[in-house]
Amino acid sequence: MDVTKEQMRHMYRTMVRIRKFESNAQNDFANGKIPGFLHLYLGEEAIATGVCENLNKDDFITSTHRGHGHIIAKGGDMKYMMAELYGKSTGYCKGKGGSMHIADRDLGILGANGIVGAGQDIAVGAGLSCKYRKTQQVCACFFGDGSTNQGTFHEALNMASIWKLPVIFVCENNHFGISMSQSRHQAIKDIADRAAAYGIPGVAVDGNDAMAVYEAANEAIARARKGQGPTLIECKTWRWRGHFEGDPAIYKDPKEQEEWVAREPVKRFREFLEENGVMTADEMDKVDAEVDQEIKDAVQFAEESPLPKPEDVGKDVYTDFDEEVRVR
Amino acid sequence: MKTMSVMEAIREAMSIRMREDPNVLLFGEDVGKFGGCFGVSAGMFDEFGPERVRDTPISEGAIIGAATGSAATGLRPIAEIMMDDFITVAMDQLVNNAAFMHYMFGGKIELPMVVRTVNGAGVNAAAQHSKSMEAWLTHVPGLKVVYPSTPQDCLGLLLASIDDNNPVVFFEHKIAYGEKGEVSSFDPIPLGKGDIKKEGSDVTIIAYGYQVFRALKAAEQLEKEGISAEVLDPRTLYPLDKDLIAESVGKTHNVVITSEEFKRGSYAGEISAFVAEEMFDSLDAPCRRVCALNTPVPFSAVLENAFIPQTEDIVNAVKAQRE
Known part of the structure; x- marks a missing residue:
């Protein structure tokens, strides 16, 4: 495998960014600073990190309602993300999307998505575009275990497979579709098995191991760039929090939760980097401190940013005219 | 050409x-x-x-x-x-x-x-x-x-x-x-611009899609009975050419809207509401809608013909509006 030490250091920084962004969002939500619905990626950081480390700036991703980690890993700016979570006019979506709808076309981020499974079909379109225009681009499509029971999953994997599109289907199996555990919502254990139905490779990896995810994605992306079509990667992980903030998650088994948290991805990656002489504990602590400062800056930016103007509500519905707004 | x-x-x-x-x-x-x-x-x-x-x-x-x-x-x-x-x-x-x-x-x-x-x-x-x-x-x-x-x-x-x-x-x-x-033209026609398919002075029949052809036939029949119908085709439903509708209604003071939709919740209803809200003072009579029925589309021709808003239904609506 061709991963460099520099890439591994970058992966560490990405994971820490996600962890600290999400921890901060958790607190800000609890303190009433972030309105709306908030779905946190805590515990799943290794997946977005391992996949996106393989992507170029002009590659595409589709994301989910639990999308902050994907956006950060693809290079999203935490200042604009935080401002969007705060509903400010400087946010990625000018305060029109919020947590579930962050997008950045310049970074190939085709949007977080509040509809479970909807990103799968959109990823097919992005893959079609890459193949049709004969670029070497690919699209990584993130989705959860729950969405593999949606019709979109079947339609998208089928279409991508017959057209051999450069799409990497990344299933983040965090073992819950909202409150329903995987063992209750589907009769299979390994979602990767479903790849067989489409005649494409399916691999299951430890989603809390950043290097395992990196390797699986590396291989799948290489195949995709060579025109060999899509791959389904199942990353087994665990959602630390409830489905959304405010969900007490009474449906979880505390023992299982404890076991998964013990296998937590950031700590494991730290140990890996130290054991392999990639980074020292001091170097990693320094990264942690730098990210703390980035988060503080992002929060300050969000807090100091102006709210949108009510008259802007009618803008951006269409590209070429504004909708009428209410005059009060 | x-x-x-x-x-x-x-x-x-x-x-x-x-x-x-x-x-x-x-x-x-x-x-x-x-x-x-x-x-x-x-x-x-x-x-x-x-x-x-x-x-x-x-x-x-x-x-x-x-x-x-x-x-x-x-x-x-x-x-x-x-x-x-x-x-x-x-x-x-x-x-x-x-x-x-x-x-x-x-x-x-x-x-x-x-x-x-x-x-x-x-x-x-x-x-x-x-x-x-x-x-x-x-x-x-x-x-x-x-x-x-x-x-x-x-x-x-x-x-x-x-x-x-x-x-x-x-x-x-x-x-x-x-x-x-x-x-005659191979140039784009801007979205949001309607077209008068037939000029008239007594009533504006707003029709789009295949209903335009039925409305034109209706206008022909009405002409024979001394009623001059204008047929307005919005062509784009959204954005809607409200200016053209206002201009036409300002002239005819009567509006009949026809579409092949189920009548309940139809876009014809939206056009009707727009005319009523913004042009009420121009109207001599309430708007009328000539739409399909509120039934699933039936199979047998007899039933399907009863379902579809036909030319004669448009003619009848225009005449009833004037009574």
């Missing part, structure tokens, strides 16, 4: 843009060698090849999703949904995603995509292959909705729809495919 059918005009518009712009492509169920269920894309496969006139599996959701994703990433797709009845299967992709993306993302992503789909009753195709669903889509912020009638309008408006940077739903009436007309 050239005589063309509606179907030929639609095929011509797609072909013109595909010859000019390699990023324009057509995909949908059986649009390739087969030429589409009604033959609209016949011959295009031979000219443009399988990459650009692309058959899809029967997966309406993925068709609209693929249009959305490819439009967001550099293509200008034309997605065909064989029957608008099947759009319900793809409603999430069209409504929650394509329509809202530009807004939700604060203007970050543009979607230059056209969804072409086939509407309408009259061929004994029963409830799941015959209805007129435009109100489902005019309801949704972020979509433009086009429903032209004549070959000239179909050609010009489809060119403009392909050129547009917003998702456009383009309706085609299956009975209208065979209607022939003169085509």
Whole structure:
């Protein structure tokens, strides 16, 4: 495998960014600073990190309602993300999307998505575009275990497979579709098995191991760039929090939760980097401190940013005219 | 000047843009060698090849999703949904995603995509292959909705729809495919501009799609009875050419709106509400709507004819309004 030490250091920084962004969002939500619905990626950081480390700036991703980690890993700016979570006019979506709808076309981020499974079909379109225009681009499509029971999953994997599109289907199996555990919502254990139905490779990896995810994605992306079509990667992980903030998650088994948290991805990656002489504990602590400062800056930016103007509500519905707004 | 059918005009518009712009492509169920269920894309496969006139599996959701994703990433797709009845299967992709993306993302992503789909009753195709669903889509912020009638309008408006940077739903009436007309311009017709298909002074009949042809026949009959009817075709349902409607109503002071939709919750109702809200003082009588019935589309011709808003129903509505 061709991963460099520099890439591994970058992966560490990405994971820490996600962890600290999400921890901060958790607190800000609890303190009433972030309105709306908030779905946190805590515990799943290794997946977005391992996949996106393989992507170029002009590659595409589709994301989910639990999308902050994907956006950060693809290079999203935490200042604009935080401002969007705060509903400010400087946010990625000018305060029109919020947590579930962050997008950045310049970074190939085709949007977080509040509809479970909807990103799968959109990823097919992005893959079609890459193949049709004969670029070497690919699209990584993130989705959860729950969405593999949606019709979109079947339609998208089928279409991508017959057209051999450069799409990497990344299933983040965090073992819950909202409150329903995987063992209750589907009769299979390994979602990767479903790849067989489409005649494409399916691999299951430890989603809390950043290097395992990196390797699986590396291989799948290489195949995709060579025109060999899509791959389904199942990353087994665990959602630390409830489905959304405010969900007490009474449906979880505390023992299982404890076991998964013990296998937590950031700590494991730290140990890996130290054991392999990639980074020292001091170097990693320094990264942690730098990210703390980035988060503080992002929060300050969000807090100091102006709210949108009510008259802007009618803008951006269409590209070429504004909708009428209410005059009060 | 050239005589063309509606179907030929639609095929011509797609072909013109595909010859000019390699990023324009057509995909949908059986649009390739087969030429589409009604033959609209016949011959295009031979000219443009399988990459650009692309058959899809029967997966309406993925068709609209693929249009959305490819439009967001550099293509200008034309997605065909064989029957608008099947759009319900793809409603999430069209409504929650394509329509809202530009807004939700604060203007970050543009979607230059056209969804072409086939509407309408009259061929004994029963409830799941015959209805007129435009109100489902005019309801949704972020979509433009086009429903032209004549070959000239179909050609010009489809060119403009392909050129547009917003998702456009383009309706085609299956009975209208065979209607022939003169085509003198191969330029786009701007979306949001209606057209007076026949001038008149006593009543404005607002009609679109195949109802334009029924309305023109109705106007002919009314003329014989001394009633001068103006036939106004908005051509684009959203954005709606309110100025043209106001101008016409200011002249005729009477409005009859006809569409082939179920009457309840129809776009005809929306036009009626707009006229009542903004032009009440211009009206001599309440607006009337001549729509289909509030039943599923029936199979047997006798029942289907009873369901469809016919020419005589338009004539009767105009006369009743004047009593």
